[in-house]
Amino acid sequence: MNQRTFAGLSIVGLVMFAAAPLWIARAPYESTMGLIQKIFYFHVPGWIVMFLAVFVAGIASAIHLFRQKPAADRLAHAAAELAVIFGIIGLVTGPLWARKAWGVWWQWEPRLTMSIILELIMCAYLLLRRYGGPGSDKLAATLAIFAMANVPFVYYSVNIWRTIHPATSVVPQLAVSAPGMFGPFVWCSVAFLVLFTVMLAARTRLEAQRAEVERLHLALEEQ
Amino acid sequence: MRKDLRVESRSWEMVSTTLFFAVSCVLVFSFAFVRGGQPVDGAAAGILWIAVAFSGTLALGPTFDRERHHDALRGLLLAPVERSAIFLGKFMGVVLLMTAVELVVAVLVALLFQAPQITQNPWIAVLLMLGNVGFAAVGTLFAAMLVRTRSRSVLLPILLYPITLPALIAGVMGTAALLQAEPNLDLARMWAALLLCFDVVFTTLALWTFEPVMTE
């Protein structure tokens, strides 16, 4: 990504992110839950981006594993870190909503269980990257592919088992049932996606620069 | 592959140590979960599966150690056998070992927690076998990859447990459904189907990734 696109995207992302609460504040109240439902505008896009990040990490890892592309590995590392960050957003906003809506902070139901497992796997990935030592990149790549294989189970868990988590079908229905809510929701999702792209580009660049520093170090030592 | 199985079966060291560990696991849990002479409701299923997972991890650690010590892994990888055959050999060894351990642990849990259904219901055996396959597939792959890493013994459980947690959950829930006063066979079948799904996905992935991962 070149400098100008990056700067433009960062500005768009930050402005959208900063403007989101204004629109959310004007959105209609949900009939049974009232104000607390508005967490949903950050909670759901957070998870969407988390899933996207896991997929990016998984696919990039597969490319690294089968085609030996270090650039793909750096992308995977960046995406994995972002998956953990956005997973934290989802895991923090979820209980805050649940405390009001369910009366408890945490409920052991399939959706929450699977989400925390996915977050655990991504944390294990980062631990492996940091403490695995040389040669851990392939191992980490495998782990990311396994994490990606877990995503469908997470996504469908809520539809297959009976559970108290709102079903995923609520979101597509919004366009018809509550256009006043759908607008801010799409706005927030796009804002999160743009932010994700910007962060991913910055984080990948960091990893590339690190590899460059490593290379120069080696070159200097050889002299 | 056949040679590997033979060596594995001869090495009573592995079998006896893993078995001893699994038994002590069950005993530790029985002290935690038996109150006033009565086991806590539904503890048996959890204890059975935790003992299986822990002893499985213990069994996986040294799977590739023999090769590491004599630098035989390189020789094994250079040998004109397919990588998948190496993987399958190790995998079968782990599955056999875990099955042997489970036979003893299941009887022990059935005796200690007054749950005779564990040894009588064939569906529990099905669940345990499915769990073995999934656990051993992921475990063998990770153990193989970790051979060259420094902090092997720490990293193996860290990586293995989050990935195999879904399989463990399915196993525990399915077993618990069968251990109820009125066994819920439908529910157990659903969990077994899910476990099968996990097994298929994980074994395929392990087979696909073993080749490039072991290539230097």
Next chain:
Amino acid sequence: MNAVMRVGTIVILALAILAPAAAAAGWAHVDQPQPPQEEFIPIDELPPGDQMPAAPLLIAAYAIVWLVVFGYLWTIWRRLSSVEQDLGELSRRAGDGDPEA
């Protein structure tokens, strides 16, 4: 390699056949006892003492999201600038070293 391909293909085929069946089994089982949750759960069943005002929770949630996002951006920026400093240093040293060597 052949064996890997064969086994992999068989397994993937098995997966393609089994996964929908398993999902269907799951659906069939679950739909009977209770329809899946389609709407949000009402809160009026909670005792009044257990109900919390929504606003602090909401504000806390948004504040945490902002903190996480900007905190993370800040760490990226800091790490990037330190690495770029290293890079500048190294390339300068490499540049200095070359003419002498």
